[in-house]
Amino acid sequence: MSEENITNTQTSQPKAEAQNQENTRTARPFAKKRFESRRKVCKFCAEKIDHIDYKNIQLIKSFTMDSGKILSRRITGTCAKHQRQVTQAIKRDRNLAFLAYCLPKK
Numbered sequence: 419m420s421e422e423n424i425t426n427t428q429t430s431q432p433k434a435e436a437q438n439q440e441n442t443r444t445a446r447p448f449a450k451k452r453f454e455s456r457r458k459v460c461k462f463c464a465e466k467i468d469h470i471d472y473k474n475i476q477l478i479k480s481f482t483m484d485s486g487k488i489l490s491r492r493i494t495g496t497c498a499k500h501q502r503q504v505t506q507a508i509k510r511d512r513n514l515a516f517l518a519y520c521l522p523k524k
């Protein structure tokens with residue numbers, strides 16, 4: 419009798435833990451615990467900017483790398499419509515010498 423009791427208690431506790439884990443898993447099935455993936459939002463859509471001005475160099479510069487390359491949509495999270503405008507503005511600024519075409523690596 420005493421042996422059965424011990425086995426019962428041992429089996430019942432892990433089951434409860436497993437159920438708790440399952441509950442947390444079902445809430446967010448594909449999320450990893452290591453980092454929280456945040457949804458990228460287009461900066462211009464959020465601020466409701468229809469037209470990107472090439473004269474706003476501070477803003478446009480934030481969409482380029484230090485070397486002068488244009489940052490991809492994957493990285494910045496801008497939508498297709500605004501990415502097209504950003505590239506257009508960057509290329510315009512390069513031609514007007516507001517931005518660099520490329521800079522050497524440090």
Ligand SMILES: [Zn+2]
Binds near residue numbers: 460461496
């Ligand atoms: Zn957008």
